[in-house]
Every structure is written in C-alpha cells, then in structure tokens.
C-alpha cells in the first residue's frame with residue numbers, strides 16, 4: 001500500500017491534541033524513562049478511578065495485554081477460545097500462542113459484533129475463554145454474552161481496542177469480563193504510537209499480572225516494600241511501555257473530551273450527509289443500538305458488492321482520498337484454514353468483509369476535507 005501521506009486526505013492522521021511534547025520533555029527531565037515511572041503511575045490512577053477498575057496496567061500494546069490475559073487464564077494446549085471471525089489477528093493469536101484452538105463465531109449483520117445468538121452452540125468442555133470485540137467502538141450485547149459465559153463458568157476477555165469510553169446499558173466497556181485489553185496504537189482514538197493496557201476486573205489475577213509483566217519477577221511487590229528482594233517467581237515477559245510513551249499518552253487522555261467531541265461531530269456529519277445517497281444506492285450505514293454509547297472510532301459503509309467497493313476505492317484514490325477495507329475473515333486465512341475453517345462457516349463475516357469500506361477519519365479532519373470525501377462519494381457513478 002502506498003503510504004497515506006502521499007495522498008491529500010489520508011485514512012488516519014495521528015495528531016498532537018494537547019501537552020504531549022511538554023510532557024515528553026518532562027519525562028526526560030524526570031530521569032525516569034523506563035516503565036512505571038511518574039507518568040505511567042498517573043495513568044494507572046486516572047484509569048482506575050475513571051473506570052472504577054481494581055487494577056489497570058499499561059502495556060506495550062493491546063496485543064500484549066491480550067497475551068497476558070491468555071497466560072493469566074492459564075490457557076493450555078487443547079483449550080478452545082471463541083472469537084469472532086471478523087476481528088484483528090491479535091484477538092485470537094494471543095491464545096493460539098498458548099496452544100489454544102480458535103473457534104470462530106460469526107458476527108451480527110447489524111453491528112458486526114460477535115453474534116450472541118450463535119455463541120452457546122460453540123461452547124464445549126474445552127472452552128477456556130470468550131473474547132468479544134466491540135467493533136468500531138459499538139458495544140457487543142454484553143448481557144447475553146455474560147449470561148452464557150457465567151452459565152458455563154467460562155471467562156470473558158473483552159478485546160476493547162476500539163471501545164475505551166464506550167458504555168453498554170450505562171456500564172463502561174472493558175469492565176464486564178474478567179479482564180479487558182485496550183489499544184493505544186496510533187490508529188485508535190487515544191494513542192501513543194504503540195501502546196495498550198490490561199484492565200483487571202477479577203482481583204484474583206492482579207498479583208500474577210504484575211509478575212508476568214515484570215519478566216516473571218516479583219519486582220512490583222519489592223517496589224512496594226512487600227518483599228525485601230526481588231526474584232524469579234513465574235513465567236513472564238517485558239510488557240511495560242517507556243514512561244516517554246506514557247507522557248504522550250497522558251496528554252491524550254487529558255484531551256479526551258476534545259478528541260471525542262471532534263470525532264462525534266465527524267461521525268454524525270458523515271452519517272447525515274450520506275443518508276439519502278446511501279438509501280438511493282443500497283449502501284448500508286452503521287447501526288448503533290439505542291442502549292449503548294459508542295466511541296466514534298470509525299465511520300464505515302457497506303457497499304452492495306466487492307466489485308463496487310473496488311471501483312469506489314479507485315475512484316476515491318484518483319481524488320487523493322484514502323478509504324480502506326478491513327478484516328479478512330480469520331477462519332478463511334491461511335492459519336484459520338489449518339484449524340479447519342471453511343467457506344460458509346461464518347456467512348455474515350464473509351459477506352461483510354468483502355463489502356465494508358472505512359472512510360477517512362481523524363481528530364483534526366477539517367470540514368472542507370470531509371466535504372471533499374462526501375462529494376467524491378456522491379460523484380461516484382460506476383454502480
């Protein structure tokens with residue numbers, strides 16, 4: 001793919017939203033730029049207070065937070081993990097790394113989220129975890145998912161990469177499952193280039209999470225004065241981001257209201273401006289249920305066919321505009337097929353992934369840039 005900065009209107013554009021540069025300088029001046037420095041501590045406190053979660057831990061990525069969750073659940077070879085086929089590879093790879101077998105669920109045609117009505121039939125005695133993904137920051141049907149998980153005593157890990165600050169029936173996303181994983185990758189609403197966080201709602205996992213994240217040592221307890229030397233106590237890895245990244249991230253979190261206002265406006269502008277056009281050409285617009293608060297993470301449309309989508313991408317490209325498709329069905333990927341995935345297993349995923357198109361969307365998008373995208377869409381006539 002051509003780098004998007006070669007185009008007039010890129011798909012995504014990470015932007016400074018506040019005190020990022022000042023805070024990075026401060027982090028350097030603090031003389032503590034490794035992990036869990038002053039900025040990381042501020043973020044942990046802020047997230048725990050905002051979301052009323054017993055423990056949050058910054059990680060180097062959402063992928064790594066998911067990997068931690070797979071270890072914390074003691075995922076073993078032969079265990080099964082239920083994931084939507086329509087998601088990013090890390091949702092499932094984190095568990096496959098522990099030897100788990102992916103079981104792919106189809107998604108709902110309206111929200112593109114894990115279809116909770118098809119969940120129960122995928123459960124077996126080997127099911128270790130269910131990993132719902134709040135696609136586009138629109139919440140999954142958490143009441144139904146949690147009821148099924150609780151009935152069968154199966155852990156839920158929310159892949160909340162896109163859903164931070166979203167709510168389902170008034171409850172924060174990321175606070176339903178035993179754990180959840182957030183992404184602060186530069187393509188997300190709030191970002192620091194590469195970063196993530198693990199939210200731990202079930203307190204049983206807190207102590208081991210700290211150990212895993214600190215290379216398998218009890219260093220966190222040592223720093224709290226709970227043990228007089230630190231040592232190797234478990235498996236583990238290095239999942240702490242530098243405090244320079246935390247400095248950047250804190251500034252983004254502090255600018256959260258500005259970021260969400262901007263994104264909300266862009267989302268609704270697309271939705272209203274494209275309404276008549278979409279109806280005329282049988283283009284589907286996003287569906288957001290009334291009982292949820294979405295995060296305005298993306299604006300997508302679903303076109304009548306793969307063919308139309310390909311032509312529309314070209315049409316936009318000729319006008320300097322980058323619009324991109326999204327996940328290819330995981331069950332039909334090279335790896336997915338090795339686990340037995342076949343065409344027809346997840347019909348909604350297969351159909352949607354061929355036809356979904358994401359429009360340019362970033363915090364600093366100007367009204368005139370957005371108008372250009374809308375006019376370019378409306379001028380497309382190769383239906």
Ligand SMILES: *Cc1c(COP(=O)(O)O)cnc(C)c1O
Nearest residue numbers: 061062063088090161183185196
């Ligand atoms: C972005 C994303 C990830 C991966 O996040 P990283 O921080 O890049 O590891 C995982 N799952 C979903 C649904 C995502 O959107």
